[in-house]
Amino acid sequence: MENILSLRNLDKKFGSVHAVNNLSFDIEKGNVYGILGPNGSGKSTTLGIILNVVNKTSGEFSWFDGNISTHEALKKVGAIIERPNFYPYMTAVQNLKLICKIKGVSYDKIDEKLKVVNLFERRDSKFKTYSLGMKQRLAIASALLNDPEILILDEPTNGLDPQGIHEIRKIIKDIASNGTTILLASHLLDEVEKVCSHVVVIRNGIKLYSGAVDGITATNGYFELNTEAESEKLWELLEKHPAIASVKKEDGKLIASLENELSASEINAYLFKNGITLSHLVKRMPSLEQQFLTLTNNN
Amino acid sequence: MLRLLNIEFHKLKHNRASRVLTIIYFALLTSIALIAAIKFDIGVIKFHLADQGIFNFPYIWHFNTYMASIFKFFLLLVIVSMMANEYSNKTLKQNLIDGLSKKEFILSKFYTVIVFAAISTFFVFVVSMTLGLIYSDFNELSIIFSDLDYLFAFFIKLTAFFSFGLFMGILVKRSAFAVGGILVWFFVESIFKLFLFWKFNSDKLASNDTISSDSLSSIGVNDIMQFFPLESMANLIKQPFTKLNAIQTAGKQLGQNFAFDVSVHWYQIAIATVWIFIFIYASYALLKKRDL
Numbered sequence: 001m002e003n004i005l006s007l008r009n010l011d012k013k014f015g016s017v018h019a020v021n022n023l024s025f026d027i028e029k030g031n032v033y034g035i036l037g038p039n040g041s042g043k044s045t046t047l048g049i050i051l052n053v054v055n056k057t058s059g060e061f062s063w064f065d066g067n068i069s070t071h072e073a074l075k076k077v078g079a080i081i082e083r084p085n086f087y088p089y090m091t092a093v094q095n096l097k098l099i100c101k102i103k104g105v106s107y108d109k110i111d112e113k114l115k116v117v118n119l120f121e122r123r124d125s126k127f128k129t130y131s132l133g134m135k136q137r138l139a140i141a142s143a144l145l146n147d148p149e150i151l152i153l154d155e156p157t158n159g160l161d162p163q164g165i166h167e168i169r170k171i172i173k174d175i176a177s178n179g180t181t182i183l184l185a186s187h188l189l190d191e192v193e194k195v196c197s198h199v200v201v202i203r204n205g206i207k208l209y210s211g212a213v214d215g216i217t218a219t220n221g222y223f224e225l226n227t228e229a230e231s232e233k234l235w236e237l238l239e240k241h242p243a244i245a246s247v248k249k250e251d252g253k254l255i256a257s258l259e260n261e262l263s264a265s266e267i268n269a270y271l272f273k274n275g276i277t278l279s280h281l282v283k284r285m286p287s288l289e290q291q292f293l294t295l296t297n298n299n
Numbered sequence: 300m301l302r303l304l305n306i307e308f309h310k311l312k313h314n315r316a317s318r319v320l321t322i323i324y325f326a327l328l329t330s331i332a333l334i335a336a337i338k339f340d341i342g343v344i345k346f347h348l349a350d351q352g353i354f355n356f357p358y359i360w361h362f363n364t365y366m367a368s369i370f371k372f373f374l375l376l377v378i379v380s381m382m383a384n385e386y387s388n389k390t391l392k393q394n395l396i397d398g399l400s401k402k403e404f405i406l407s408k409f410y411t412v413i414v415f416a417a418i419s420t421f422f423v424f425v426v427s428m429t430l431g432l433i434y435s436d437f438n439e440l441s442i443i444f445s446d447l448d449y450l451f452a453f454f455i456k457l458t459a460f461f462s463f464g465l466f467m468g469i470l471v472k473r474s475a476f477a478v479g480g481i482l483v484w485f486f487v488e489s490i491f492k493l494f495l496f497w498k499f500n501s502d503k504l505a506s507n508d509t510i511s512s513d514s515l516s517s518i519g520v521n522d523i524m525q526f527f528p529l530e531s532m533a534n535l536i537k538q539p540f541t542k543l544n545a546i547q548t549a550g551k552q553l554g555q556n557f558a559f560d561v562s563v564h565w566y567q568i569a570i571a572t573v574w575i576f577i578f579i580y581a582s583y584a585l586l587k588k589r590d591l
Contacts, residue, residue, distance in 0.1 A: 014590075048590070048591075051395070051396045052395050052396070052400075052401075053392050053395050053396060053590070053591040054590045054591065055587075055588070055590055069400075070400075071395075071398050071399065071400035071403070072398070073398075074395075074396060074397065074398040075397075075398035077398075079396045081392075081396065083389070085388060085389040085390050085392055085393040086388075086390065086393070087310065087313070087314075087388060087390055088388060089313060089314050089315065090313045094309075094313050097309065098306065098309050098310065099397050101302070101305055101306050101309060102306060102394060102397045102398055102399050103397055103398050104302070104398075142397075
């Protein structure tokens with residue numbers, strides 16, 4: 001697999017604050033990555049370092065296997081960090097032309113990209129007249145101008161209304177489906193869950209996990225069960241079953257976490273044989289949110 | 300280099316404030332020609348400034364570069380704001396993310412400064428040449444093209460002054476405060492000059508009850524002050540007035556002999572050039588060190 005970006009033992013200290021602590025991971029071509037972490041966990045600082053705006057304290061990072069300098073590499077990258085920053089006195093088209101000049105690409109794609117983000121009608125309005133959602137969409141258009149090898153998005157839906165969030169997500173999904181590598185930093189887990197195939201979880205600048213979304217906590221899932229009577233007996237039976245790790249009660253239902261693979265019909269047959277008829281049985285995999293909270297709380 | 304200039308001029312040309320200030324600046328440069336029109340005609344007293352020899356070659360090079368450098372403050376505002384606005388709009392961050400290196404960013408600003416200084420010099424050259432050809436008493440080629448070092452000094456003076464503006468823009472990050480900072484620095488230099496003047500002459504001031512202005516030494520003071528940035532820029536083109544025949548004559552009648560050294564010296568050019576280098580390099584070092 002082709003490496004687009006690799007970080008090795010990256011470290012950043014702001015005075016006594018250790019914002020990024022010995023961070024290493026690789027970004028491979030074609031995957032959609034999410035960087036997860038609570039607010040202030042070092043996500044934006046990490047992105048700032050690889051984007052040449054924050055100086056690292058120690059460690060290394062290299063773009064495209066380290067064959068070109070960072071600022072040359074950034075011409076092949078599209079990035080939006082935090083708030084959209086443009087020249088307020090220029091129109092959308094003038095702003096995009098400037099970016100074309102910096103990146104050394106032709107003006108051909110400007111109209112096309114403005115259509116992608118639905119700003120073509122307003123292309124000759126000054127940037128300062130735009131709403132936040134429009135500014136964010138213009139930022140996406142600017143990041144797409146060079147048909148980037150990787151798109152880096154830092155909290156792209158921050159501060160937007162539900163409609164704006166929906167629009168931005170749709171754009172991101174469309175881009176991802178074209179096979180563009182994406183690195184998405186967010187603390188909104190459903191956002192990451194919806195689009196990412198891989199995640200890197202960071203807390204206090206330390207990497208807690210990196211890999212596929214499914215493998216974030218090695219788990220076989222859990223059962224939600226309920227019965228109209230004899231819930232004491234159900235509890236006992238569940239605890240005796242070898243494939244079940246633990247049982248607890250939540251919202252009037254029993255939650256049985258699995259230690260080994262076990263199907264819903266197997267557990268149903270086992271309980272029925274022992275004289276329990278269930279009124280409720282669901283097998284679930286933990287949501288990314290639950291896994292994330294488990295990971296960030298326990299370690 | 301052309302790419303960097305192209306980027307910077309794209310930023311400037313769409314900014315109305317910069318456009319207006321630049322136009323005013325070049326209009327003022329041209330307006331030096333209007334001095335020629337100053338004419339008093341009150342009965343017996345006839346005074347026509349253009350006839351006083353201020354447009355004579357090669358004196359005109361000195362006079363016009365001195366007058367033109369007064370207008371440099373208009374362009375300073377453009378330079379400082381083009382730097383400070385990149386901070387307040389956070390577009391500096393965006394430029395870097397888009398693939399401009401920090402070095403290229405500083406260079407794009409510095410090249411712009413050089414272009415502004417070069418165009419100003421060219422403007423002054425054309426205006427002076429035109430006025431000179433109309434009003435000068437001497438029109439021999441060798442006289443016309445003597446003392447052109449004032450034009451070179453003018454170019455260095457503007458470049459150094461604008462580089463100072465760039466540096467303050469980066470240091471302070473806010474246009475208004477950066478211009479204020481330059482003013483504050485001007486006062487610091489002036490106060491320090493006064494302090495030196497007092498220090499070097501304190502023994503004389505103490506011993507003599509009556510002091511004639513001739514006995515006060517300013518030599519030591521100037522030896523030190525010439526190394527300060529604003530003083531070094533001011534030294535490049537000194538006041539041209541005492542060189543005027545009319546003033547010289549008037550001075551002699553009053554028993555004063557004005558013998559100031561007002562020519563351009565290589566070491567003054569060198570000091571100002573070193574300051575240009577310091578300001579640009581310091582801007583780069585500052586930008587490199589900062590987290591945005």
